[in-house]
Amino acid sequence: MEATSERSNQDIVQNRFARDSDLTISTNGPQPPTVVQFGANDPKELARASTLVAPYAGGVDLNCGCPQSWACAETLGAALMEKRELVRDMVIETREYLRRDGWGVGKERDVDNPKGRSVSVKIRVHKDLRKTMDFITTVLGPSQDRHIDWLTIHPRTRQTPSSTPINVEALEILTTNFGDKVPILLSGDVFTLNSLPFTSPLLDPANTPTLTSKSITTDNVEKKKTPQSPLLNLPKLSGLMSARAILANPALYAGYDACPWEAVETFMSHLARAPLPFKLVQHHLSEMCAPGMGPNKNALLSKPERNAMLSCTNMVDLVDFLDEKAREKGYGDEFGLRRVV
Ligand SMILES: Cc1cc2nc3c(=O)[nH]c(=O)nc-3n(C[C@H](O)[C@H](O)[C@H](O)COP(=O)(O)O)c2cc1C
Known part of the structure; x- marks a missing residue:
């Protein structure tokens, strides 16, 4: 779901090299919807950057959550949580520019319109949740014509480290108050579908046709509902x-609670068609082959094996290494990648 690429709006507007290097799309057949996320603090800049990427993306998102000090010092990211009118003006201007360029910005009305483009915002919460409620109220605008298509909430404050669990109570209050007005997405601690710190109709396979049989089952949800830790229910989370x-674990939304070897194979075969820099390939593979974030700590490769993988210096050696490990561990077929490249 998080297929975003964050870039300063100024870079995108002023620098063709930044545009080309940071926004690369495949022209090979229909692509999954992609949302381009910007760090921005000026309505016209965000609006212009959005019109430049609109031909290549399904929507644009404004980052109001980045806590990094350099971003906040430039009134970007989480610093915008103190600038609700500015954020409102930025999304209004962006929708207006997109509309003028002929894109569909009618929210639900334009979901199936090939020219439909979304405008959304990703936020953190304040320590005083009333400030977050004021922020959302301002940014949403009138209920008959709200300013954004959806809202993503990362329920931590700007100061909360990501090792601290998300604030589910805050999320419950915000979804209860705003979930009927705008689709709300959660960002934070989605580690596996069967270890979420709340219950939700979203996890009912009957409501989520894309989830497979390996997905969360009611059994899994029930298991978590112990008297010691009653989980909050979030019926209005979208x-x-x-x-x-x-x-x-890129197979998370397919219901896997640890990365399957098949995901490594799929990644490698995509690479044959759409290459990535070698170091980036190694980085993704070492994440995928290590223990994941959820309770299942099975790893596809041991630490020494991952180190050996990182010591490969080229793609051919890396493919050989993975083939060998797959054979050793009985992980399915060889990649056959050398036959492709
Ligand atoms: C490597 C990495 C890159 C991230 N980049 C962005 C980003 O560009 N924009 C953004 O809004 N959040 C970004 N985040 C924050 C995440 O979107 C998310 O809010 C946060 O990590 C908590 O979610 P998680 O528990 O699923 O990691 C990034 C996080 C990580 C780990």
């Missing part, structure tokens, strides 16, 4: 976004 866990 979607989930994962960052750290999906790096380690």
Whole structure:
């Protein structure tokens, strides 16, 4: 779900090299929807950057969550949580520019329109949740014509480290108050579908046709509902976004609680068609072959094996290494990648 690429709006508008290097799309057949996320603090800049990427993306998102000090010092990311009128003006201007360029910005009305483009915002929460409620109220605008298509909430404050569990109570209050007005997505601690720190109708396979039989079952949810830790139910949550866990297990939304070898194979075969820099390939593979973020700590490769993988210096050696490990461990077929490249 989190197929985003964050870039400063200024870079995108002013620098063609930044545009080309940071936004690369496949022209090979229909592509999955991609949302381009910007760090921005000026309505016209965000609006212009959005019109430049609109031909190549399904929507644009504004990052109001990045806590890094350099970003906040430039009034980007989480610093925008103190600038709700500015954020409102940025999304209004962006929708207006997109509309003028002929894109469909009618939210639900344009979901199936090939020219439909979304405008959304990703936020953190404040220590005083009333400030977050004011922020959302301002950014949403009128209920008959709200300013954004959806809202992603990362229920931690700017100061909360990501090792601290998300604030589920805050998420419950916000989804209860705003979940009927705008689709709300959660970003944070989505580690596996059967270890979420809340219950939700989203996890009912009957409501989520894309989840497979390996998905969460009611059994799994029931198991977590112990008297010691009653889980909150979030009936108005509309979607989930994962960052750290999906790096380690890209099959998370297919219902796997640890990365299957098949995901490694799929990644490698995609690489044959759409190459990535070698170091990036190694980084993704070492995430995928290590223990994931959820309770299942099975790893596809041991630490020494991952180190050996990282010591490969080229793609051919890496493919040989993975083939050998797959054979050793009985992980399915060889990649046959050398036959492709
Ligand atoms: C490697 C990495 C890159 C991230 N990049 C972005 C980003 O560009 N924009 C953003 O809004 N959040 C970004 N985040 C934050 C995540 O979207 C997310 O809010 C946070 O990691 C908590 O979710 P998680 O528990 O699923 O990791 C990033 C996180 C990680 C680990």
